[in-house]
Amino acid sequence: MARMKFICDAERCIECNGCVTACKAEHDVPWGVNRRRVVTLNDGVPGERSISVACMHCSDAPCMAVCPVDCFYRTDEGVVLHDKDVCIGCGYCSYACPFGAPQFPTNGTFGLRGKMDKCTFCAGGPEANGSDAENEKYGRNRLAEGKLPACAEMCSTKALLGGDGDVVADIFRTRVLQRGKGSEVWGWGTAYGKPTGTKS
Amino acid sequence: MTLKTTVVIVSLAAVLSACEKPQVAQTRKADAQPWSGTSEPAFAASGWKAGDERSWEEQMRNRAQGQNEYARAAVK
Numbered sequence: 058m059a060r061m062k063f064i065c066d067a068e069r070c071i072e073c074n075g076c077v078t079a080c081k082a083e084h085d086v087p088w089g090v091n092r093r094r095v096v097t098l099n100d101g102v103p104g105e106r107s108i109s110v111a112c113m114h115c116s117d118a119p120c121m122a123v124c125p126v127d128c129f130y131r132t133d134e135g136v137v138l139h140d141k142d143v144c145i146g147c148g149y150c151s152y153a154c155p156f157g158a159p160q161f162p163t164n165g166t167f168g169l170r171g172k173m174d175k176c177t178f179c180a181g182g183p184e185a186n187g188s189d190a191e192n193e194k195y196g197r198n199r200l201a202e203g204k205l206p207a208c209a210e211m212c213s214t215k216a217l218l219g220g221d222g223d224v225v226a227d228i229f230r231t232r233v234l235q236r237g238k239g240s241e242v243w244g245w246g247t248a249y250g251k252p253t254g255t256k257s
Numbered sequence: 258m259t260l261k262t263t264v265v266i267v268s269l270a271a272v273l274s275a276c277e278k279p280q281v282a283q284t285r286k287a288d289a290q291p292w293s294g295t296s297e298p299a300f301a302a303s304g305w306k307a308g309d310e311r312s313w314e315e316q317m318r319n320r321a322q323g324q325n326e327y328a329r330a331a332v333k
C-alpha cells in the first residue's frame with residue numbers, strides 16, 4: 058500500500074515558486090489562498106535556503122485531532138483530506154497545524170471567513186472522483202487519474218518530491234549519496250572545479 | 258396579558274418559525290479509492306487500469322521515477 062509523502066530538498070530549491078503556480082493553476086485556487094508556499098531562511102545571505110511548504114499529510118495530524126466537527130479523514134494512501142460540507146470554518150485546524158497549511162478564503166465586505174481549504178495531495182475530496190462537484194470544491198483529482206501532485210511533477214529542479222514515501226526516500230537517498238554533503242554540495246569548487254593554484 | 262397581545266405573540270412565533278432553516282446533522286461522506294479511476298477518463302494517464310489497485314500502485318511507483326534524474330540519465 059502506497060503511503061503518500063512530500064519531501065523538499067533545500068539544497069535544490071531555487072525559490073522559483075513554480076510549485077505554487079502549478080498548484081494555483083491546477084486547482085483554480087482563489088486569490089488569497091495559498092495551498093503551497095515557498096519559505097526562505099536567511100534570505101539574501103550567502104547560503105540561504107528555501108523550502109516549499111504545504112500540508113505534510115501528517116500520520117498523526119493535529120488538525121484531525123482538534124476539529125470539533127470531525128470533517129477530516131485519512132485515506133488508505135495516507136492523504137489527509139476534509140469534507141467542506143461538514144467544515145464550519147472555525148479555524149481550530151489553522152492554530153493546530155505547525156506548517157500553516159489550512160487556508161481560509163475571505164469574501165464579502167467584512168471578509169467573512171469561508172470553509173477551510175488546503176493541499177489535497179491532488180486527491181480531491183469525498184465527492185465522486187473527477188466530478189464537477191469535486192473539482193469545484195477541492196480541485197483536480199490527479200491521483201485518480203494515475204498522476205502525482207502537480208507541484209512535485211512540475212518542479213524544475215526536482216527539489217520537491219512527492220509520491221509513495223518509500224520511493225521518494227530512495228530517490229532522495231541516491232541523490233544525497235551522489236552529491237555528497239557540506240562544502241561538497243555548495244561552493245566554488247563544486248561549480249567550477251577545484252582551484253589549481255596557477256594564475257591565468 | 259390581553260387577547261390582542263397573545264394573538265400577536267403567537268402569530269409572530271408562527272411567522273418566525275417559518276424562517277428557521279431546517280437543521281440537518283452533516284456527517285462526513287465516504288470517499289472513493291483513487292485506484293477506482295476518474296469519471297473523466299480523457300484526463301487519465303495511460304499505463305494502468307482503473308479499478309485495479311495493483312496496477313495503480315505500480316503506476317504511482319513508475320510515475321515517481323520521473324522525479325529521479327539518476328534513473329533518467331546514466332550516473333558516472
